[in-house]
Amino acid sequence: MxxxxxxxxxxxxxxxxxNQETGTLIREGVPSIINPDDKNALEAALVLKDETxxxxxxxxxxPPQATDALKEAIAMGADHAYLVSDRAFGGSDTWATATILAAAIEKIGDYDLILCGRQAIDGDTAQVGPEIAEFLGIPQITYAKHIECDGESLNVTRFTETGDYKIRTKLPVLLTAIKELNEPRFPTVQGIFRAYDGDVEINMLGLSDLNVDQTQIGLKGSPTNVYRSFVPVKSKQSEIIEGNTDSEKAETLIEKLLQANLI
Ligand SMILES: Cc1cc2nc3c(=O)[nH]c(=O)nc-3n(C[C@H](O)[C@H](O)[C@H](O)COP(=O)(O)OP(=O)(O)OC[C@H]3O[C@@H](n4cnc5c(N)ncnc54)[C@H](O)[C@@H]3O)c2cc1C
Known part of the structure; x- marks a missing residue:
């Protein structure tokens, strides 16, 4: 597989x-990590590697510093790593990001299973995984909380707020992982040597390597546009409800909540 x-x-x-003036993230000096759900996705892949x-x-x-995330993934047990990086990709929204990642996956080729995290903790949209599946024309199962490999098919438990679904799927398929799926492993000492002594090469993929329509990528090819980002100002307003008895106070409270359309 x-x-x-x-x-x-x-x-x-x-x-x-x-940055309150520009509304952009201050990235300087901020530590970077692998997106948490993606570690669950990687762990699921490594379990399948151990089993099959x-x-x-x-x-x-x-950007080039994403190499650090790939090296950590190698240290955890991944066999191959690809960094998809090009100035032309900058400013991509989820549509453009998924377009590029789908093209990169087609370039890597020969896949049975694609695993994504459910959601990235910075962009927070949970759109990229399902979009990749659409672009590749393969089925998808989101919110995977249990995966079992049964020869040529997978049995996946999909979490929803109203109950779990047990779904059997043929390959290829794309799954998105949630944190309930597993407990990601730590890198091994051997893995750290493989990753940081250069035993495993980071393969670079740029614009010229991918079969992408340039009008669909980067800032210009992105159909959505973030025009402002800000931290909401937290404000507190309190009011003491007056009344002679508890039930009078309760009635006044109910009236106020009704007026504010809160109940
Ligand atoms: C107009 C615009 C401009 C933007 N410009 C920038 C910018 O310049 N720099 C910037 O950092 N962000 C930028 N963004 C944010 C960027 O679009 C999103 O971070 C990106 O599309 C992924 O969306 P998400 O973070 O919501 O991922 P989600 O959809 O929440 O991610 C789900 C899963 O998809 C996979 N995934 C998502 N993104 C990647 C990736 N890059 N590589 C590998 N796997 C991935 C992961 O498995 C992840 O768990 C911009 C967004 C917009 C709308």
Missing amino acids: KIIVCVKQVPDTNEVRI GAKVSVVSMG
Whole structure:
């Protein structure tokens, strides 16, 4: 089985600050991590590798420093790594990002299973995985919380707020992982040597390597546009409800809540 895991490098959210003047993320000096759901996706791939001898490739679109995320993935046990990076990709929204990642996956080729995280903690849209599946024309199962390989098909438990679905699917398929899926492993010492001693090459993919329509990528090819980002100002307003008895106070409270359309 050949598995491709999409791994995004994200800022450690506890550290994220926004430049109040420009409304952009302050990335300088902010530590970066592998997006948490993507670690669950990678762990699922590595479990399938342990069980079936699958080959695991990781792919990340981002600036050169996203190499760090790929090296960590190699240290955890991934076999191959691809960094998709080009100035032409800058400013891509989810549509453009998925277009590029789908083209990169087609370039890598020969896949049975694609694993993504459910959601990136910075962009937070949960759109990229399903969009990649659409662009590749393969089925998708989102919110995977349990995966079992049964020869040529997978049994997947899909979480929803109203109950779990048990779905059997043929390959190829794209799954998005949630944190309930597993507990990601730590890199091994051997893995760290493989990753950082250069035993595993990071393969670079740029615009000229991919079969993409240039009108569909980058800032210009992105159908959506973030025109402002800001941290909402937290404000507190309190009012003491007056009344002679508790039931009088309760009636006044109910009236106020009704007036505010809150009940
Ligand atoms: C107009 C516009 C301009 C933007 N410009 C920039 C910019 O200059 N720089 C910037 O960093 N962001 C930029 N963004 C944000 C960027 O579009 C999103 O971060 C990106 O499209 C992914 O969306 P998401 O983070 O919501 O991922 P989600 O859809 O929440 O991610 C789901 C899963 O998809 C996979 N995935 C998502 N992104 C990647 C990736 N890059 N590589 C590998 N796997 C991935 C992961 O498995 C992830 O768990 C811009 C957005 C817009 C709308």
